[in-house]
Amino acid sequence: MMLRMRIVKRQEPLGMWGSCLVLISALVLAVMLSGLLLWIGGTSPGGGIAALFQGAFGSRWALEDSVVKAIPIFLCSLGVAVAFRLKVWNIGAEGQFALGAVGATWVALSFPEWPKPLLIPAMIVMAMAGGGLWGFIPALLRQKLRTNEIIVTLMLNYIAILVLDYLVYGAWKDPASFGFPMTRAFSDQAVVGKIGSTNINWGLLHCVVLGAGVWAFFRFTRLGFDLKASGDNVKAAKYAGMPYDYLVMLVMIMSGALAGWAGFLEASATVNRLQPSIMVGYGYTAIVVAWLARLNPLSIGIGSILLAGLRVGVENLQLDLQVPAAFGGILEGLILLTVLAGGLFTHYRIEQRKNP
């Protein structure tokens, strides 16, 4: 007898434990499917997946590296989540991150002698301005002309990376770099240091403070409440007289400023200069994390460490088993697709169709 299924709407949305189960099943399915691709590529799937997680979380060094990579992902994702909350599709974290790094670098190279308590805040301000500007442009176009922000933010990503290239191959290139595209190293005052004897930089603290700040903003302020309400129901919010257009601008600037802050940390704390190699797609990973975490700041923290860990694990796979780096994209794409599909079970359940 053939089993016939039908989809039935739930009376109440799926609870927390049910959602966790769906999420975990989706992640397991994504990992199994990527194992299949490893097998197609001639790598043992079991060994490959083991090496992936071993490389991500299996040693102190690996864990530290995962946290270091989670920092920019977290800040970009926090920004993306702020925009998504208002149903504004900011796909531009990658470009806002680049412009943030450019803004911070401009300060670091122009005023290297400033004392640290002045220089670091100035770098942050310029990073936020750079990222914020890159978020403001699509918001302005969307508001004035109803231009599609998905495509504009995406195109601005390509442009921002080329702006960064233009600077490090041109005006900002270190004369002593033997032709490598990079600026000269930042002065000590412009570098965010590491925590104790670990490899993790103080950017982690920035993440905690900014994450708590964003959470409190939505939880306790009038503006945050307006934002949440507008995101839940655009028509009703407009009817209630909320300044929707102004809120769109605001979230896009906030969103870009947070990604810009991540760019500042990457330049200052991780590589101590500006170079094209900082553009590794954190801005896109951030979108995966934001969706995975359903835009909740605490969950974004967990998701960032998980996805950063997978990045570190893929590097390990590359070294140990010569798996191409593009495997990381496969993992992220599959995770996003399976989690998205799993969302069905939040509002629906599947039951066996009764015979008539």
Add this chain to the structure above:
Amino acid sequence: MNFEITVLLLAAAVQSGTPILYATLGEILTEKSGVLNLGVEGVMILGALVGFLASKVTGSPLAGLLAAGAVGCVAAAVHGLVCLVFQGNQVVSGLALTILGTGVANYIGTGYVGQLAPGFAPYPMPVLSQLPVVGTIFFNHDPLVYLSYFIPVVLFLFFSRTHHGLNIRAVGENPAAASAAGLNVAVYRWFGIIGGGFFMGLGGAYLSLAYTHLWTTNLTAGRGWIAVALVIFAFWKPGRAVFGAYLFGGIMALQLRLQASGTQLPSSILLMLPYALTIVVLVLSSWKKGTSDEPAALGVNVEPAD
């Protein structure tokens, strides 16, 4: 710039606009059914890789082309599965498809970077290619360019003159009403997604089998996203898509020639041109929206009925 160079540049515009044209037409077919597929970039690059591999293995570019079309259908069907069956958000699913497609193509393609495969050679049309100016611009290309001349016409007739074409538009405009009128909304949306994926796959194959005859990483370089923008620029009309695609073909051809001519402009500025132009084109088309054929229900899922 003298006359002869301009004509050659226009011919190059047609050639480099062709992959974008295929992808744009595919996205129009998908969006007309009410489904937004932002995975064009991922579907295209998979088409480019599979077309290349199939042509390399079989020695026949035609087999490569068909394989690329087929893989385009399969990749787009993933989007269909997530959005039509599992009710996933269409924007996010499309993005995920781009991330996945780019990942898979670069993963499988790693060992083939820089290798050659048999591709389509230019085939000057008898008689037509001898026409002054027009012959050089339009009839001195490979067969895939000639094929692309017919598709906008076929799509136009499909949407305006055929029963199923009108139905697919009805599904894109108002799925609830279409469903009430007895149309099977899911079937038409599946058709839009898979049919669109087929053309996106062909667009990818054009890059690896005609534009170049080799495989490199990130071969599509954002062309899929440009196609998504061009659908808006074209107001969802297949005929206007032709102009948009050749406009971008032109700017890409110009960019390559400027680079080759040893201009003072830094290459990063030249490389920005198509992306900046995409924004300009979008701004221009959002200026007046009066005549747009945008499907009213674009991007909205249809809830499953009990």
